[in-house]
Amino acid sequence: MGRNSVRRAVLDAEDTIGDLVVERIVAEIPAYRALDVRQLAEVRAIALWILRRILDSWVEGAELGVEDLARVRGIGAARAADGRPLPSVLRAYRVAANTAIDQIVQLVEPMLTVPDTIAFTRLWLTSFDQLTEAIYEGYSASAERLTTDRDRALRDFLDDLLVGRQAHPGAAADRSRALGITLPSPPLLLVAEPADRRGSRGTAPAPAVAPALRLGQDLAGALCPDGGTIDPDAGPLVTARGHRAVLLLPSRDEDAVRAALAEHGCRGCAIRPPRPDTLVDAHRLASLALDLAPEDAYEGGPLLGESDGHALALLAGRPPAGPEAMARQLLGALLDPGQEHVRQGLDAFLAAGSATTAAARVGLHPQSLRYRLRRVRELTGRDPRRSWDRFVLDLGSRIAASPLGAAPGD
Structure with a gap:
């Protein structure tokens, strides 16, 4: 069978290979046991990307390209920024490589000719040397930058x-x-x-x-x-x-x-x-x-x-955000239980434009209405007499009063 068939057979099993690579790395390298789920997913994605690139290079009779190695240097730089020890990073690549090779042998050994096996082995060894060197270069350059140009690193x-x-x-x-x-x-x-x-x-x-x-x-x-x-x-x-x-x-x-x-x-x-x-x-x-x-x-x-x-x-x-969250952002503590009377005074003022007219509309003494407006300033930091603050409060009140802006159960 041809190299493309071998490649397809390996890639069909890449999910299993990726899971096993992460499992082995975590089991063998203490520094990787502290990684969270998202970081381990990144480890898995990098390992599978390298596997695909090596398989592609083997099928094409080529080697890893300049862009591939540049990306690996970037990964090395990121690991330095993460504070992951360089020996642990390099060991993780060795564990990943050994795990992947073991799985490939089990999957496709009967499909490989002797010349193909030799070519694949040579490419894998060459690629691993290139990868290790690129990781080291990226890691070292980043680590030096972290120590010699701290302000820039921050x-x-x-x-x-x-x-x-x-x-x-x-x-x-x-x-x-x-x-x-x-x-x-x-x-x-x-x-x-x-x-x-x-x-x-x-x-x-x-x-x-x-x-x-x-x-x-x-x-x-x-x-x-x-x-x-x-x-x-x-x-x-x-x-x-x-x-x-x-x-x-x-x-x-x-x-x-x-x-x-x-x-x-x-x-x-x-x-x-x-x-x-x-x-x-x-x-x-x-x-x-x-x-x-x-x-x-x-x-x-x-x-x-x-x-x-x-x-x-x-x-x-x-x-x-959605309407309910928007209303909360714009009105803040005005939406808390027990502040309904303050919101009522604000709505009256927004509709009338003056405290005297608003007080008359809701049957309050003007001084009581002004007290409620002071509470608006205390609760929101906004002064309804200022044009922009009045606009934001009015916008929030309209959203809160709409069916979409009302909290469940209101």
Whole structure:
């Protein structure tokens, strides 16, 4: 039978081979026993990709290509960033190779001619040498970069989290350990830009990464003064995305963030992502808010929040959540049990436009209505007398009042 038939027979059994490879690696290498399900799935996927590439090369009478080895160097670099020991990584490849060969022999030995067997063995040995060298090169280069350019390594980590690379909690924990840091918990993601860089609508400001990075470092120093020169073990991660600074901070009071932004002449949006793998959505929402926020959104100060981002995303036709969750984001504690009278006063004010007229419509003394509006400010941080805050509260009230926005049982 031909080599293509052998290849098909092996690939038909690749699920079994992949499961067995992971099982053997975990059994034989202690460092891999701590990996979570998602990380083990990555190990399995890499092993099967290498198996397919070697089979393809054998069928074609070729060797692994430059792109293949570049990808393996990237895998080696990622393992250094994860903090996985190099001897364990190399041993994992040996275990995977031995397991795969054992399975291939059992599956297709009767189908192989002597020349094919010799060719396959030579290719496998050559490929394994190339793979090992590529892993070592990628791992060593990444490890050297981690130790000699720590600031760049920390920026790279945040950049990866913002686009979803190695953002799974297990992978993020491994990389944090390798860098000798602890991710902020609970975290605050702050995206900031100079107040005079907004430009005209539809025209993005020209990238200026160095000034943006300096802005991020200045804000980090102001918000985390206990970190001295931004001690990464205790403080924030900082990077730049175009003309904007992005900071991942330990949770901070909004008044402190607002004051730091004002001091440095900039505007920003702060989101509180629950986990590293939600940073992608948080960054996207904060960036969208800064892209779209009208001037009156800053009447209360230079800081936008998550509810502002949700309102603007909804206006842009990109709602980040369902109606019930949107109403909760926009109205916050106003939806808590026992606040119905406050919401009633708010709705009356939104419909009437003045406290006196609203009070008359619902049969309240104007002072009672004003008290309810003060409670709105206390519960949401929004002042219904400001145009943008009034718009967000009105939007949230309308969503909450709709059948789609009502919680089950309401």
